Amino acid sequence: MEVDGATTSIMERTALVANTSNMPVAARESSIYTGITLAEYFRDMGLHVAMMADSTSRWAEALREISGRLGEMPADSGYPAYLSSRLASFYERAGKVRCLGNPEREGSVTIVGAVSPPGGDFADPVTSATLGIVQ
DSSP: OEETTEEOOGGGGOOOOOOOTTSOHHHHHHHHHHHHHHHHHHHHTTOEEEEEEETHHHHHHHHHHHHHHTTOOBOGGGOBTTHHHHHHHHHTTOEEEEEOSSSOEEEEEEEEEEOOOGGGOTTSHHHHHHHHHHO
């Protein structure tokens, strides 16, 4: 890949935040925040960042598990009542900005969030909340 006249491999320009389903629930829940914070850091350096979140459904399941352990009142399908606001605050962090400071810089974050509804059910709370935000 050629960037600014120099050829670099795509992996030299990639940061990965990975978690697996056997990791502690707090790690699964926090990884999406770690990823978007890294994206914002590179955006503030004047770069254009593409962040892929796979899967926001599994992140929401981690939220549901934490909420259950805290004894919070469950909402639709056992997800916490604040699910849609958490999804919205995540997607609202995308966009183009002009950074303060010297030298003047402009960067952006594009979020591609994959939703994996169980059984392809688009009535799933995570799917419907996401569609309400991104459409």
